[in-house]
Structure formats: structure tokens, C-alpha cells
Amino acid sequence: MIPLMKSAFSNELATRKALADFILQSPRLSMDMKCMEFEQAFAKRQKMADAVLFNSGGSANLAMLQALLNLGRLKRGDKVGFSAVTWSTNVMPILQLGLSPVPLDCDPLTLNTMSSHVSAAIRSHGLKAVFITNVLGFAGDLDQIRKTCREGGAVLLEDNCEALGTELPAGATGTFGLASSHSFFVAHHMSTIEGGMVLTSDEELAEMLRIVRANGWDRNLSSDRQLKWRRRFKIPDEFQGKYAFYDLGYNLRPTEITGFLGLLQLPALDAMIRAREANYLRLEKIVAANPDLFTLKHDHITLLSNFAFPVLCKTPELREKYILQLSGAGVEIRPMIAGNLARQPFFKKYVSESFELPGADLVHFNGVYFGNYPELTANDLEILSSALSHY
Ligand SMILES: Cc1ncc(COP(=O)(O)O)c(C=O)c1O
Missing domain, CATH: 3.40.640.10 (Type I PLP-dependent aspartate aminotransferase-like (Major domain))
Structure with a gap:
């Protein structure tokens, strides 16, 4: 797990x-x-x-x-x-x-x-x-x-x-x-x-x-x-x-x-940030080689302090595939934060206006994430790489 x-x-x-x-x-x-x-x-x-x-x-x-x-x-x-x-x-x-x-x-x-x-x-x-x-x-x-x-x-x-x-x-x-x-x-x-x-x-x-x-x-x-x-x-x-x-x-x-x-x-913060960034960059290579997934842009960022690895699939159906692939490999996953907040029940209760949010909807329906922390072992990273691969 x-x-x-x-x-x-x-x-x-x-x-x-x-x-x-x-x-x-x-x-x-x-x-x-x-x-x-x-x-x-x-x-x-x-x-x-x-x-x-x-x-x-x-x-x-x-x-x-x-x-x-x-x-x-x-x-x-x-x-x-x-x-x-x-x-x-x-x-x-x-x-x-x-x-x-x-x-x-x-x-x-x-x-x-x-x-x-x-x-x-x-x-x-x-x-x-x-x-x-x-x-x-x-x-x-x-x-x-x-x-x-x-x-x-x-x-x-x-x-x-x-x-x-x-x-x-x-x-x-x-x-x-x-x-x-x-x-x-x-x-x-x-x-x-x-x-x-x-x-x-x-x-x-x-x-x-x-x-x-x-x-x-x-x-x-x-x-x-x-x-x-x-x-x-x-x-x-x-x-x-x-x-x-x-x-x-x-x-x-x-x-x-x-x-x-x-x-x-x-x-200890700097070392933790560097370890997480190294994990991110390693797994990003697998994502970049996978046509099912978007590779996220961060070339305007000089230090990426990531603590959860976002997986953005090209379609909601593909998300189902990667939910199965990741959870099947024993990886705990969750939605991308909480998706588009304008779709949450509390928001609809208090705000009657509706908003067009295509980008946030894509994250809502196609996104999933897993944890990225310094304690991920070489074996964990192998499992994650395999679960993120295109088969
Ligand atoms: C963007 C964002 N804002 C606020 C919070 C709330 O932080 P806390 O859990 O410390 O109240 C979180 C928690 O995850 C968050 O992700």
C-alpha cells in the first residue's frame, strides 16, 4: 500500500x-x-x-x-x-x-x-x-x-x-x-x-x-x-x-x-521540498511518455514544491482506467483537491448564479492525485511508475 x-x-x-x-x-x-x-x-x-x-x-x-x-x-x-x-x-x-x-x-x-x-x-x-x-x-x-x-x-x-x-x-x-x-x-x-x-x-x-x-x-x-x-x-x-x-x-x-x-x-523544510521535487520530476517522465495523460506545465516555476502528484487524464473514461491501475497497485488516490468547488453542494446552496468553468471542470472530471513525500522508497516509485504507464 x-x-x-x-x-x-x-x-x-x-x-x-x-x-x-x-x-x-x-x-x-x-x-x-x-x-x-x-x-x-x-x-x-x-x-x-x-x-x-x-x-x-x-x-x-x-x-x-x-x-x-x-x-x-x-x-x-x-x-x-x-x-x-x-x-x-x-x-x-x-x-x-x-x-x-x-x-x-x-x-x-x-x-x-x-x-x-x-x-x-x-x-x-x-x-x-x-x-x-x-x-x-x-x-x-x-x-x-x-x-x-x-x-x-x-x-x-x-x-x-x-x-x-x-x-x-x-x-x-x-x-x-x-x-x-x-x-x-x-x-x-x-x-x-x-x-x-x-x-x-x-x-x-x-x-x-x-x-x-x-x-x-x-x-x-x-x-x-x-x-x-x-x-x-x-x-x-x-x-x-x-x-x-x-x-x-x-x-x-x-x-x-x-x-x-x-x-x-x-x-528540514528545504530538504523535504527538494526530495518531493525530485520524485515529481522522475514520475513526470513516465507521464510525458503516456498519450493518455496531460503533462503539466511548470517552465515558469524555478522550484516546484509539490506534495501530491496530480494525474490529469485526457478524458473521464481514461480517469477510470488510471483509478483502476493506481488503486489496483495499492496506491491511495483521491480527487484533485475537491475538483471544481462551484459544483459542490454547499456552493449551489448559497450561490444561485451559474458559471462557465471549462478548465476547472476538466480538472474535476479528469483529475486524480496520490501522495508525494520524501519517504517514498525506490520500490514505491517503481510501483507508481508502472501504474502511470500506458498499456
Ligand atoms: C488550498 C487550501 N486552502 C486551505 C486549506 C485548509 O488548511 P487546514 O486543513 O490547515 O485548515 C487547505 C487544506 O488542505 C487547502 O488545500
């Missing part, structure tokens, strides 16, 4: 032992210094000014949109474009917060929404924000998308939960938008069991994200920022300041376990 993932961590046993020791010895397990240290290390690695840690990638998405609403940079009813091929908790916060979701199609050969899709949607729908997902380590023409958003007056956000580490000549994914989200759920590029992070270089947004993350209060702000909020709302003293709630928030806090694991896993 080749499962979607084999282990939760790089260096599994040592990490679990270190975690057990940390839990036994740490005086405090709720959000504290380890979370802050992980935020700083992650922001530095990704060359962004600030990082805010959350308890999941989905929470990070919710918080980004809530923070923009709190700041008045988005208003209820505004139209937000999102990549139709994405995850549920990229789209759901758009609906939950009273924004209006507009699915953006993708180029099936890059799996991603491209600037042409974004500019057409800004023109026809008057989008106020574009919430792009960088799918399975692949990416669209992000520098052009950034330019298109800037010219069209739309805020660009990146859901980078599936592409931490991917690089384009113009920069790393997750650094093109005003802010980007990341997931550290097991089986992503690096794991803290559950966990998420927002990256941004916008100070005001980072401050609001910290308010949104914890109840709407100011406790996780620096003392000068706390003073600013307390003065603005004439909070007389610390006694009341500790229980002043300034804007809409949630409890989306991580624990010290998240921070501890993040700090432990981060130094």
Missing part, C-alpha cells in the same frame, strides 16, 4: 520524542513564546515582514478576510474572485462573511488561475478582491496577476496552503499578494499536526490579524500598539484594557505545541 502520507513529521520518531519531552517540561502550553519565535522564523524564511500563527490554514483564510472587513478595506457584499479549483475553507469564509464569491477558471495544464482569467473577471464582475489558490505546488503567472489586480483596484490574497516553497523568477509563492495563508496540517509541506500561518508585510493588517485571532482584544499586540487602541477608545486602565474587545474576532489561537513543532520542522 502507498498511502497519501506515511508520517506526520520529518524525522518522525525523534520529533515525537522531542514533543513528549516538551509537553512534560514546558510550564505553559497555551500560545506563548514558541509561537512568536516560529512566526519570526517563518517570516524571515519567506522574506516577509510579519507572520501570524493560527490553529489551521482554514482559520488563516477566515482571519484574513475578517481583518480586511474590520479595516474597511472590504465591505459586505463585495465580490471576491477565488480559484474554482481549491479547498472548501478557501471559499466558505467568503460566504460566511457576507462577501460574494465569484469562481475563477483555471488553465488545466498549470492547474491554476491565470492573469487572463483574473482580468476578465475584474472587468465583468468588478471584483474587489482576488483570493488565488496556488494549487498543489503549481502556480499561475503570479507577477502578471499582481499587476492585473493592482491596475484593476482589487486586493490580491494568496491561499498558499498547497505551495509553500514554490518559487518563480519574480519571487516565492505567498509573497505576491497583500497577504497569504499557509497550512501545517499533516501531509502538507511541513506539519505541526494542525496549524496555519498568514504572511503579510502590511503592519496594519498584521495588527488586525492578531486582534481577530484572539477574541477581538489587544493582548497579543506590542505595548505601544495596545496603548494606541486604549487611547482611541478611552480605556482608563489595565483592569479594563485586558477585557476591551475592539473589533470582530474569534478564538483561532494555536498552542505552544504548534510553535514548538514549527520551529523543529522548519529547518
Whole structure:
């Protein structure tokens, strides 16, 4: 059996032992210094000014949109474009917060929404924000998308939960938008069991994200920022300041376990990305020789941080053939993320408008994926190569 993932961590046993020791010895397990240290290390690695840690990638998405609403940079009813091929908790916060979701199609050969899709949607729908997902380590023409958003007056956000580490000549994914989200759920590029992070270089947004993350209060702000909020709302003293709630928030806090694991896993990230890229490039050769399958385009990407191998068949019937071939070889498979999200029951319940999304539909009906991780053995890669071959 080749499962979607084999282990939760790089260096599994040592990490679990270190975690057990940390839990036994740490005086405090709720959000504290380890979370802050992980935020700083992650922001530095990704060359962004600030990082805010959350308890999941989905929470990070919710918080980004809530923070923009709190700041008045988005208003209820505004139209937000999102990549139709994405995850549920990229789209759901758009609906939950009273924004209006507009699915953006993708180029099936890059799996991603491209600037042409974004500019057409800004023109026809008057989008106020574009919430792009960088799918399975692949990416669209992000520098052009950034330019298109800037010219069209739309805020660009990146859901980078599936592409931490991917690089384009113009920069790393997750650094093109005003802010980007990341997931550290097991089986992503690096794991803290559950966990998420927002990256941004916008100070005001980072401050609001910290308010949104914890109840709407100011406790996780620096003392000068706390003073600013307390003065603005004439909070007389610390006694009341500790229980002043300034804007809409949630409890989306991580624990010290998240921070501890993040700090432990981060130094291993580069090696894991390289191992996954090598697996991808090896299997891609088999795909390229197979007339039943599309070979995906990534010549605009300099480092492909893939964590699940996408198999895009030329027809839905051929997908049935490869589902049989892969599962028959003991390979655990699943749909390409969750297909075209505009086809999901929740979306149809809340959005009555219908959208033409031929690229996303092709991914929906012809796509399947299996796990790509550093622990794949030479024997696993042989089995996968054989299951991807044309017979
Ligand atoms: C594109 C995308 N966004 C958001 C998420 C949510 O991340 P989490 O599972 O950490 O909430 C995922 C999870 O797989 C994802 O693939």
C-alpha cells in the first residue's frame, strides 16, 4: 500500500520524542513564546515582514478576510474572485462573511488561475478582491496577476496552503499578494499536526490579524500598539484594557505545541521540498511518455514544491482506467483537491448564479492525485511508475 502520507513529521520518531519531552517540561502550553519565535522564523524564511500563527490554514483564510472587513478595506457584499479549483475553507469564509464569491477558471495544464482569467473577471464582475489558490505546488503567472489586480483596484490574497516553497523568477509563492495563508496540517509541506500561518508585510493588517485571532482584544499586540487602541477608545486602565474587545474576532489561537513543532520542522523544510521535487520530476517522465495523460506545465516555476502528484487524464473514461491501475497497485488516490468547488453542494446552496468553468471542470472530471513525500522508497516509485504507464 502507498498511502497519501506515511508520517506526520520529518524525522518522525525523534520529533515525537522531542514533543513528549516538551509537553512534560514546558510550564505553559497555551500560545506563548514558541509561537512568536516560529512566526519570526517563518517570516524571515519567506522574506516577509510579519507572520501570524493560527490553529489551521482554514482559520488563516477566515482571519484574513475578517481583518480586511474590520479595516474597511472590504465591505459586505463585495465580490471576491477565488480559484474554482481549491479547498472548501478557501471559499466558505467568503460566504460566511457576507462577501460574494465569484469562481475563477483555471488553465488545466498549470492547474491554476491565470492573469487572463483574473482580468476578465475584474472587468465583468468588478471584483474587489482576488483570493488565488496556488494549487498543489503549481502556480499561475503570479507577477502578471499582481499587476492585473493592482491596475484593476482589487486586493490580491494568496491561499498558499498547497505551495509553500514554490518559487518563480519574480519571487516565492505567498509573497505576491497583500497577504497569504499557509497550512501545517499533516501531509502538507511541513506539519505541526494542525496549524496555519498568514504572511503579510502590511503592519496594519498584521495588527488586525492578531486582534481577530484572539477574541477581538489587544493582548497579543506590542505595548505601544495596545496603548494606541486604549487611547482611541478611552480605556482608563489595565483592569479594563485586558477585557476591551475592539473589533470582530474569534478564538483561532494555536498552542505552544504548534510553535514548538514549527520551529523543529522548519529547518528540514528545504530538504523535504527538494526530495518531493525530485520524485515529481522522475514520475513526470513516465507521464510525458503516456498519450493518455496531460503533462503539466511548470517552465515558469524555478522550484516546484509539490506534495501530491496530480494525474490529469485526457478524458473521464481514461480517469477510470488510471483509478483502476493506481488503486489496483495499492496506491491511495483521491480527487484533485475537491475538483471544481462551484459544483459542490454547499456552493449551489448559497450561490444561485451559474458559471462557465471549462478548465476547472476538466480538472474535476479528469483529475486524480496520490501522495508525494520524501519517504517514498525506490520500490514505491517503481510501483507508481508502472501504474502511470500506458498499456
Ligand atoms: C488550498 C487550501 N486552502 C486551505 C486549506 C485548509 O488548511 P487546514 O486543513 O490547515 O485548515 C487547505 C487544506 O488542505 C487547502 O488545500
